[in-house]
Amino acid sequence: MADIPNNWISRNPLIKTSSPPICEYSSIFSILLRSRGLDTAEKIRAFLEPSTKSLHDPFLIPGMGKGIERFKEAISSKQKILVFADYDADGVISAALVHNFLRVLGIDADIYIPDRIEEGYDLSMGSIRKSAGKTDLIICVDCGTNNLESQEYIRNNKDGPDVIACDHHNPTLKDQPDNNKYIIINPKMPASKYPFKDLSAGGVAFKFIKAALRSLEDSQKKIFNSNYLNSLLDLVAVSTIADIMPLIGENRILAKIGLKKIQETSNAGLKALIDIAIPDGGIIGEYDIGYNIAPRLNAAGRVGNAINSFKLLSNDAADNIMIARNLDSSNNKRREIQRAVIDDIEEKYDFEKIISRDRIFIARSDDWSEGVLGIAASGIVKKYNLPAILFRERNGIMKGSGRSIPGFDLHGNLLQLKDLFIRFGGHKMACGISMDPDNYDEFYLKMTSLAKKKISYSDLIKKYKYDIELGFRDINTRLLDDLELLRPYGEGNPGPVFITVDCKVINKRKLKDGKHIKISLENNGKIIEGLIFNISDTHKKILKNKKIINILYGLQLNVWNNTESIQIMIKDIF
Numbered sequence: 161m162a163d164i165p166n167n168w169i170s171r172n173p174l175i176k177t178s179s180p181p182i183c184e185y186s187s188i189f190s191i192l193l194r195s196r197g198l199d200t201a202e203k204i205r206a207f208l209e210p211s212t213k214s215l216h217d218p219f220l221i222p223g224m225g226k227g228i229e230r231f232k233e234a235i236s237s238k239q240k241i242l243v244f245a246d247y248d249a250d251g252v253i254s255a256a257l258v259h260n261f262l263r264v265l266g267i268d269a270d271i272y273i274p275d276r277i278e279e280g281y282d283l284s285m286g287s288i289r290k291s292a293g294k295t296d297l298i299i300c301v302d303c304g305t306n307n308l309e310s311q312e313y314i315r316n317n318k319d320g321p322d323v324i325a326c327d328h329h330n331p332t333l334k335d336q337p338d339n340n341k342y343i344i345i346n347p348k349m350p351a352s353k354y355p356f357k358d359l360s361a362g363g364v365a366f367k368f369i370k371a372a373l374r375s376l377e378d379s380q381k382k383i384f385n386s387n388y389l390n391s392l393l394d395l396v397a398v399s400t401i402a403d404i405m406p407l408i409g410e411n412r413i414l415a416k417i418g419l420k421k422i423q424e425t426s427n428a429g430l431k432a433l434i435d436i437a438i439p440d441g442g443i444i445g446e447y448d449i450g451y452n453i454a455p456r457l458n459a460a461g462r463v464g465n466a467i468n469s470f471k472l473l474s475n476d477a478a479d480n481i482m483i484a485r486n487l488d489s490s491n492n493k494r495r496e497i498q499r500a501v502i503d504d505i506e507e508k509y510d511f512e513k514i515i516s517r518d519r520i521f522i523a524r525s526d527d528w529s530e531g532v533l534g535i536a537a538s539g540i541v542k543k544y545n546l547p548a549i550l551f552r553e554r555n556g557i558m559k560g561s562g563r564s565i566p567g568f569d570l571h572g573n574l575l576q577l578k579d580l581f582i583r584f585g586g587h588k589m590a591c592g593i594s595m596d597p598d599n600y601d602e603f604y605l606k607m608t609s610l611a612k613k614k615i616s617y618s619d620l621i622k623k624y625k626y627d628i629e630l631g632f633r634d635i636n637t638r639l640l641d642d643l644e645l646l647r648p649y650g651e652g653n654p655g656p657v658f659i660t661v662d663c664k665v666i667n668k669r670k671l672k673d674g675k676h677i678k679i680s681l682e683n684n685g686k687i688i689e690g691l692i693f694n695i696s697d698t699h700k701k702i703l704k705n706k707k708i709i710n711i712l713y714g715l716q717l718n719v720w721n722n723t724e725s726i727q728i729m730i731k732d733i734f
């Protein structure tokens with residue numbers, strides 16, 4: 161039997177494949193359940209059949225009690241409310257959830273979404289000044305945790321508006337003084353007793369609405385039908401998947417039930433976007449959300465104005481189809497701009513050299529559009545498997561956006577160079593930086609030297625994680641039916657990956673300009689059809705030289721002309 165290559169890594173090396181099956185499930189599915197920490201009948205039921213009954217009490221989120229008190233005061237004294245949101249999909253969804261809720265309550269709130277490039281992220285002093293005199297209460301969504309200057313201003317300005325921030329970002333400030341003018345509702349605040357920390361901002365907004373509904377006067381509660389909260393879960397699911405939150409715990413409940421709701425969503429704007437983004441129809445799955453819906457909601461903030469995405473979801477626009485088309489073309493434009501940045505980079509730089517010399521890709525150009533720096537960096541990471549940070553200068557400030565690989569903690573390493581930055585933020589895998597352009601050269605030298613020290617050559621080889629080694633005899637529709645129960649897949653709950661050694665290549669042919677390969681493979685005397693998408697040169701070479709290959713893959717059920725067939729989606733071969 162062939163050896164498994166070093167870059168194929170078992171997700172669960174400690175799970176015994178010989179353990180007896182759990183409950184009524186097959187032994188292979190039982191291994192998968194165990195490897196995801198689901199080892200009792202109770203845990204399995206909670207995971208496979210999530211229920212809104214298991215959602216946690218919203219009042220356990222730090223700031224919720226105080227926030228709801230302030231909110232009730234605003235309603236009873238008819239204060240002017242402004243909803244202030246981030247410009248990405250999670251932000252506009254959170255804004256739509258809160259704004260729609262206020263509208264049902266008969267409150268016509270204002271909306272403000274800052275421009276990604278001109279104003280940047282978070283509730284800034286500039287935006288507070290713009291609302292001066294027009295607002296009594298600002299409800300921030302998907303932002304508001306980390307801007308010290310704005311927080312101090314609000315806390316000290318007794319004539320100015322108050323703020324309730326419904327956010328999910330990691331707090332970076334030391335605990336702020338207890339104060340009723342600036343209230344942060346965030347499950348990640350220090351000392352939070354909330355049992356699940358990884359809600360999207362849409363999830364936090366949902367919790368806020370749930371808590372508010374519970375606290376309203378009976379006369380106000382009557383306005384809402386009993387299904388109101390459940391009807392919001394479609395948007396909450398989109399925000400959770402769009403913001404790449406782990407699809408476990410409470411998020412799994414919200415995403416799984418929300419995906420069911422989405423099939424017949426009552427949100428006319430979301431429906432219009434689905435019709436344009438997923439024209440083939442059929443059941444809308446997590447991949448449709450991640451690859452078709454979320455990018456279109458995000459595109460408005462990147463190349464146009466995020467207010468378009470908000471308007472679409474705010475459910476009162478008569479021109480939903482027009483807005484949905486508009487988002488679709490923004491997304492096409494975003495793709496073109498992103499493509500142009502990557503083409504420019506590939507033309508100018510020799511990645512073989514960069515990989516051996518620097519181990520990180522750092523570059524700048526004022527031709528690159530700021531709105532796509534992060535996703536272009538992510539394209540470079542995907543293709544060359546090394547960390548990448550892209551910069552452009554604008555109005556005397558250098559702004560950068562970076563993405564990393566699992567072996568290199570981007571935020572942790574930037575922290576060592578923090579004196580070079582005006583601001584920076586992020587986590588292990590992604591970062592945003594602003595700095596004085598004069599510091600760029602020093603940053604380049606210091607960061608590449610850190611990368612050379614910390615990234616080994618083997619870190620730069622793409623790793624594939626797999627769940628179980630199978631023979632083709634193990635692959636049948638029962639296994640595929642069981643796998644369906646684990647969905648939705650995503651961060652924290654990845655689609656199962658399998659490996660099979662010694663597969664004989666029976667047949668192969670090119671599809672679509674030779675970019676994809678359809679292949680028939682035989683193992684255990686059984687033949688299964690497979691697909692290799694965007695085949696690499698290395699894989700082409702292997703297929704040319706070998707008749708017996710080892711494969712790493714996911715499984716998919718294809719339905720065509722009412723016949724079901726199993727297809728393997730090959731990610732790596734050797």
Ligand SMILES: [Mn+2]
Binds near residue numbers: 246
């Ligand atoms: Mn956001």
